[in-house]
Amino acid sequence: MPPRSDSRTESLIREWLFRFGVNFQRDVAPCVPLWLETFGEMDYDVLLPLFQRAMRSCKFFPTVADILAPLDLAEDSRGENEWQNVLEYCRRFVNRDLGMAGKPNLPPDVDHAARAAGGLYYLESCSTGDLQWAKKRFIEDLARQRKTGDITGFLPCSELRGMLEAAASRFALPKAAAPARRMEHDEAFPRPLLRNVERAASFAATIRRGESRWAASLKTDTTPALGSQKPRDGYAETKPT
Numbered sequence: 257m258p259p260r261s262d263s264r265t266e267s268l269i270r271e272w273l274f275r276f277g278v279n280f281q282r283d284v285a286p287c288v289p290l291w292l293e294t295f296g297e298m299d300y301d302v303l304l305p306l307f308q309r310a311m312r313s314c315k316f317f318p319t320v321a322d323i324l325a326p327l328d329l330a331e332d333s334r335g336e337n338e339w340q341n342v343l344e345y346c347r348r349f350v351n352r353d354l355g356m357a358g359k360p361n362l363p364p365d366v367d368h369a370a371r372a373a374g375g376l377y378y379l380e381s382c383s384t385g386d387l388q389w390a391k392k393r394f395i396e397d398l399a400r401q402r403k404t405g406d407i408t409g410f411l412p413c414s415e416l417r418g419m420l421e422a423a424a425s426r427f428a429l430p431k432a433a434a435p436a437r438r439m440e441h442d443e444a445f446p447r448p449l450l451r452n453v454e455r456a457a458s459f460a461a462t463i464r465r466g467e468s469r470w471a472a473s474l475k476t477d478t479t480p481a482l483g484s485q486k487p488r489d490g491y492a493e494t495k496p497t
Contacts, residue, residue, distance in 0.1 A: 264300045266292065272307040280317040294320050335395035338366055346380040365401050372397035
């Protein structure tokens with residue numbers, strides 16, 4: 257089923273198809289559905305110069321590719337230039353951490369194509385492999401806008417966005433409680449209690465130091481064992497019988 261087109265564009269297609277048929281002595285009836293499907297969504301002011309050029313340059317009945325060739329060539333060149341400009345814009349102005357406040361605005365058609373490619377933040381950080389597919393989506397969207405004259409992407413947001421934002425606040429999760437502030441010693445304990453704690457800690461440290469010294473003295477004690485002492489003078493050593 258051919259796409260819906262406005263009456264001016266459809267009349268233009270039928271008119272120039274008839275002209276090509278007369279010029280090249282061709283039955284154009286079988287071509288009507290294909291031409292309406294291919295050119296039906298294109299803008300009148302874009303399509304007219306293409307038909308005029310094809311009439312001047314084609315030596316045979318033009319195919320769809322013959323008619324679109326100049327447009328495709330121009331769009332490929334322009335699309336490549338715009339793509340490189342967008343990448344440079346991302347390198348200069350796009351930073352996920354710093355945001356984009358105060359940065360220059362992109363032209364509406366380029367901005368729409370960038371969003372179709374994934375968005376500026378995506379283009380700034382995606383891998384090289386993903387970037388080639390993003391480029392394809394960017395150029396296709398830019399070319400579609402030029403061919404169809406589609407300006408829906410340039411229109412301001414509808415009232416629905418405001419309605420959604422107003423309703424979203426009612427269903428939003430409660431904000432997380434702020435972490436408790438760390439209290440200093442002066443705020444956590446009364447001063448007299450703090451002094452008592454400090455004294456107790458100092459006393460415990462003194463006890464530990466004393467215990468350590470006592471244990472060290474036991475290891476270095478040179479007192480002979482009880483069975484190894486010599487008998488005092490005047491007493492004879494007696495052996496058990």
